[in-house]
Amino acid sequence: MTEKTALGVSPQDLPxxxxxxxxxxxxxxxxxxxxxxLMPGTKRFGELKQSIGGISQKVLTSKLREMEADGLVERHVxxxxxxxxxxxxxxxxxxxxxxxxxxxxWGTAYKKRIAAGR
Amino acid sequence: MTEKTALGVSPQDLPxxxxxxxxxxxxxxxxxxxxxxLMPGTKRFGELKQSIGGISQKVLTSKLREMEADGLVERHVxxxxxxxxxxxxxxxxxxxxxxxxxxxxWGTAYKKRIAAGR
DNA sequence: CGGCATCCCTTGGGATACTG
DNA sequence: CAGTATCCCAAGGGATGCCG
Numbered sequence: 001m002t003e004k005t006a007l008g009v010s011p012q013d014l015p016x017x018x019x020x021x022x023x024x025x026x027x028x029x030x031x032x033x034x035x036x037x038l039m040p041g042t043k044r045f046g047e048l049k050q051s052i053g054g055i056s057q058k059v060l061t062s063k064l065r066e067m068e069a070d071g072l073v074e075r076h077v078x079x080x081x082x083x084x085x086x087x088x089x090x091x092x093x094x095x096x097x098x099x100x101x102x103x104x105x106w107g108t109a110y111k112k113r114i115a116a117g118r
Numbered sequence: 119m120t121e122k123t124a125l126g127v128s129p130q131d132l133p134x135x136x137x138x139x140x141x142x143x144x145x146x147x148x149x150x151x152x153x154x155x156l157m158p159g160t161k162r163f164g165e166l167k168q169s170i171g172g173i174s175q176k177v178l179t180s181k182l183r184e185m186e187a188d189g190l191v192e193r194h195v196x197x198x199x200x201x202x203x204x205x206x207x208x209x210x211x212x213x214x215x216x217x218x219x220x221x222x223x224w225g226t227a228y229k230k231r232i233a234a235g236r
Numbered sequence: 237c238g239g240c241a242t243c244c245c246t247t248g249g250g251a252t253a254c255t256g
Numbered sequence: 257c258a259g260t261a262t263c264c265c266a267a268g269g270g271a272t273g274c275c276g
Contacts, residue, residue, distance in 0.1 A: 028248095
């Protein structure tokens with residue numbers, strides 16, 4: 001890794017194929033679901049854990065850290081008792097909306113197909 | 119699992135969220151890459167293994183079987199010596215093109231971003 | 237060539253307990 | 257509440273060898 005950018009990503013580390021590049025950032029199921037749940041707006045850690053469903057807090061924490069390092073997610077800590085931490089998408093993270101939308105549309109169409117018995 | 123369809127998928131098994139439904143079918147890195155490489159057209163097993171890159175034939179075989187069971191991929195065996203097996207997308211598989219396109223476009227834009235040092 | 241079968245290892249990821 | 261720290265397990269996935 002040479003010549004790091006602000007995001008900690010150097011261009012040479014990225015695969016030649018754009019699709020693989022995307023997979024590097026959101027190739028994991030949990031990452032996609034975090035994206036989906038933050039797309040509408042800011043959420044607290046606990047809310048996120050609940051809305052994703054079935055994720056342990058250890059994994060959620062690690063995924064959020066990765067996505068933060070990749071510049072997709074922002075973390076805001078409030079100096080309160082009890083502590084409050086809010087997560088939101090960065091502008092870069094929000095640019096992934098078309099991908100999420102495509103997935104949502106396909107899933108919807110697919111379910112109609114299945115329901116129709118095809 | 120009750121009332122199975124021709125694809126072996128029953129509607130009740132699908133998550134309520136369309137995005138999760140899509141993830142069930144192509145939530146894996148390899149599955150996305152198989153899709154990408156079959157999108158242009160038919161490929162033989164060996165070609166696929168090469169073009170995907172970094173996948174073992176055991177994993178490729180298992181992923182192709184899964185995708186075949188899900189109705190995304192078709193398998194054509196030719197009775198020749200040496201044997202030839204060709205894989206192609208089904209009409210259903212081809213409907214995933216918008217998702218792949220969205221990922222490709224995002225990856226391209228992201229790499230420009232990184233190259234520009236942002 | 238295109239598989240299975242087998243062995244084996246790394247990793248993702250869950251559960252629990254503890255802390256600021 | 258939002259973590260960190262352990263422990264532990266199951267699954268993903270690589271390598272090799274054999275077969276039709």
